[in-house]
Amino acid sequence: xxxxxxxxxxxxxxxxxxxxxxxxxxxxxxxxxxxxxxxxxxxxxxxxxxxxxxxxxxxxxxxxxxxxxxxxxxxxxxxxxxxxxxxxxxxxxxxxxxxxxxxxxxxxxxxxxxxxxxxxxxxxxxxxxxxxxxxxxxxxxxxxxxxxxxxxxxxxxxxxxxxxxxxxxxxxxxxxxxxxxxxxxxxxxxxxxxxxxxxxxxxxxxxxxxxxxxxxxxxxxxxxxxxxxxxxxxxxxxxxxxxxxxxxxxxxxxxxxxxxxxxxxxxxxxxxxxxxxxxxxxxxxxxxxxxxxxxxxxxxxxxxxxxxxxxxxxxxxxxxxxxxxxxxxxxxxxxxxxxxxxxxxxxxxxxxxxxxxxxxxxxxxxxxxxxxxxxxxxxxxxxxxxxxx
Amino acid sequence: xxxxxxxxxxxxxxxxxxxxxxxxxxxxxxxxxxxxxxxxxxxxxxxxxxxxxxxxxxxxxxxxxxxxxxxxxxxxxxxxxxxxxxxxxxxxxxxxxxxxxxxxxxxxxxxxxxxxxxxxxxxxxxxxxxxxxxxxxxxxxxxxxxxxxxxxxxxxxxxxxxxxxxxxxxxxxxxxxxxxxxxxxxxxxxxxxxxxxxxxxxxxxxxxxxxxxxxxxxxxxxxxxxxxxxxxxxxxxxxxxxxxxxxxxxxxxxxxxxxxxxxxxxxxxxxxxxxxxxxxxxxxxxxxxxxxxxxxxxxxxxxxxxxxxxxxxxxxxxxxxxxxxxxxxxxxxxxxxxxxxxxxxxxxxxxxxxxxxxxxxxxxxxxxxxxxxxxxxxxxxxxxxxxxxxxxxxxxxxxx
Numbered sequence: 105x106x107x108x109x110x111x112x113x114x115x116x117x118x119x120x121x122x123x124x125x126x127x128x129x130x131x132x133x134x135x136x137x138x139x140x141x142x143x144x145x146x147x148x149x150x151x152x153x154x155x156x157x158x159x160x161x162x163x164x165x166x167x168x169x170x171x172x173x174x175x176x177x178x179x180x181x182x183x184x185x186x187x188x189x190x191x192x193x194x195x196x197x198x199x200x201x202x203x204x205x206x207x208x209x210x211x212x213x214x215x216x217x218x219x220x221x222x223x224x225x226x227x228x229x230x231x232x233x234x235x236x237x238x239x240x241x242x243x244x245x246x247x248x249x250x251x252x253x254x255x256x257x258x259x260x261x262x263x264x265x266x267x268x269x270x271x272x273x274x275x276x277x278x279x280x281x282x283x284x285x286x287x288x289x290x291x292x293x294x295x296x297x298x299x300x301x302x303x304x305x306x307x308x309x310x311x312x313x314x315x316x317x318x319x320x321x322x323x324x325x326x327x328x329x330x331x332x333x334x335x336x337x338x339x340x341x342x343x344x345x346x347x348x349x350x351x352x353x354x355x356x357x358x359x360x361x362x363x364x365x366x367x368x369x370x371x372x373x374x375x376x377x378x379x380x381x382x383x384x385x386x387x388x389x390x391x392x393x394x395x396x397x398x399x400x401x402x403x404x405x406x407x408x409x410x411x412x413x414x415x416x417x418x419x420x421x422x423x424x425x426x427x428x429x430x431x432x433x434x435x436x437x438x439x440x441x442x443x444x445x446x447x448x449x450x451x452x453x454x455x456x457x458x459x460x461x462x463x464x465x466x467x468x469x470x471x472x473x474x475x476x477x478x479x480x481x482x483x484x485x486x487x488x489x490x491x492x493x
Numbered sequence: 494x495x496x497x498x499x500x501x502x503x504x505x506x507x508x509x510x511x512x513x514x515x516x517x518x519x520x521x522x523x524x525x526x527x528x529x530x531x532x533x534x535x536x537x538x539x540x541x542x543x544x545x546x547x548x549x550x551x552x553x554x555x556x557x558x559x560x561x562x563x564x565x566x567x568x569x570x571x572x573x574x575x576x577x578x579x580x581x582x583x584x585x586x587x588x589x590x591x592x593x594x595x596x597x598x599x600x601x602x603x604x605x606x607x608x609x610x611x612x613x614x615x616x617x618x619x620x621x622x623x624x625x626x627x628x629x630x631x632x633x634x635x636x637x638x639x640x641x642x643x644x645x646x647x648x649x650x651x652x653x654x655x656x657x658x659x660x661x662x663x664x665x666x667x668x669x670x671x672x673x674x675x676x677x678x679x680x681x682x683x684x685x686x687x688x689x690x691x692x693x694x695x696x697x698x699x700x701x702x703x704x705x706x707x708x709x710x711x712x713x714x715x716x717x718x719x720x721x722x723x724x725x726x727x728x729x730x731x732x733x734x735x736x737x738x739x740x741x742x743x744x745x746x747x748x749x750x751x752x753x754x755x756x757x758x759x760x761x762x763x764x765x766x767x768x769x770x771x772x773x774x775x776x777x778x779x780x781x782x783x784x785x786x787x788x789x790x791x792x793x794x795x796x797x798x799x800x801x802x803x804x805x806x807x808x809x810x811x812x813x814x815x816x817x818x819x820x821x822x823x824x825x826x827x828x829x830x831x832x833x834x835x836x837x838x839x840x841x842x843x844x845x846x847x848x849x850x851x852x853x854x855x856x857x858x859x860x861x862x863x864x865x866x867x868x869x870x871x872x873x874x875x876x877x878x879x880x881x882x883x884x885x886x887x888x889x890x891x892x893x
Contacts (some may be wrong), residue, residue: 249675280638310631
């Protein structure tokens, strides 16, 4: 153990995920029971218990991954200000607990689909930092080959269906994925995430109606960060109890800043969806950044509110307190972990910056699946002429 | 300009054009007699890697209204109506591939508002032939989401016009997901439904959506006009990995024709030569094909020899067939049922002008429907669309 500590201190190279733990408890799966901070509020169902089964490894995993997500989003913030990321960039910091808790409760066969605030969910589904930063900067090595951008991250092999720009349109897609899961008799569920702003879209209710009618294993998750861009939820929704909006569909309101509450709720929802059909989860969460990088985030809410939430409800701080109180790591070790994460992110950014931009011929690839050809010209009718394969 | 490659697969693409070219050689000899040549039935079968067979039966329908058949083929086939042909195609594909399912309003127990899906629910069950509630946006989105996982849904819009409610899903998700995901997801959906003017259905039920959808990158559009190509296009569309919108016409569902018994598909990107000719190329699709053929009878009596091509593929255009025709006749008339502004004809005119300008002896003329909401009164409705008399006048004008 002493040897591993020496080696970790002497060479600060970014190390793989599991090797970052230099404590003997890194493989310890002794169960720890954690109480969620708040009770669940239920609609048309019995709420799950507040005691969540976890383990020391999971606690440290949570901390590490959430810190990674937080660092990634902050780094994306600086990259955007340095004009390396263009267009829209919607950051997820503050909401990490939802991504982490959900991932802990499900497998890679369960599908997740979300809107444009997708960087951290992509990471949680197994995406790498390199893919994230390359895609954000529009490079070839990006997860969508540089052609999607911030709002279009997808990972088919881990059942992550994106990454969608149009608010609310991903929910019918998600219900369709759930339909396919039922059609193919896979024992899997789909989590369709949307925000409190999207909750007022009609297609949500249409999709919910069909899902309830056909008993689809669809779980609609409202990530309620209380602001639909600049409009507070009380100004947009007559009934801000999004978990009740399903009417005949059961719902559960969860403290979205508590990763364990999220994990418990998602597990409960998965069991419910496989047996009884759709269910709505409302995650009460908060975003520190504005809606996107073009939005300062302070014109419609006070800085006191933001710092208040950060002090009292920050998801990473909560996990940190739990880690320290269960004596799983010291302050110093956690700080070292954060330093390592920072380095890892910086390395990924440097590597992504070195990546080339996509070739001009990539403009015409993947418009259609193979088996189709046409002639297309560049704007001056001379340069890029592609006979599509 | 004729180096445009299209068709399923580059290797087969070149080979599929040979029958057309050879057909032209045989036609030359008889054209002086102003004959319509019925091609051979047992034409070449090309097999692709995935064991699809493409049949290039050049069977031509001499009559504008297909009530009587000058069927010179000797093989056995079976006669059926266009909606039955669609149903047959759908049923065969559902038998062949368990991933194919149908989604739409009243497609299941009711049998489909135009009976295209009649009997399918009894045969395949409720999970494969799905009656949806009235929510085009959501069920189109659901079909696209299911397609992302590998299913092959066939979405029916009870009337094409209703699909406007699903425009976001069709445009942003259906067309673009393959591109924005860097090729990870394919969306092999077929979106089909009846549209077009006729039957005095009123303005909102007489929509022609091909003009609205034509700019969406990533989708293919085809329009069927005979039972033969209806079945062939339906099957090809279902087998295609790309999203395909299949436009049917309300007035054509009861057309009767004899179609082959064997399994066949029609190439999605190819146009159909209806009547070879010398003097002028008339490009048309869907119901207007029959108005054109009716006008062709009058024109033949007046001494003209129009070449009629049913373009079938609305996106992309089969510029190979069209181009060869333009090079031969040097005059083009487009007859369509779309609106004048921003319609298929407008795009086709631009494409022909750009690519074949040197071969044209006269400006490309385009006859389209009037830019008005379709009125209810029968006489007015007739005048919103192009009538055979107008086609005859246009041809006479162009051939001066």
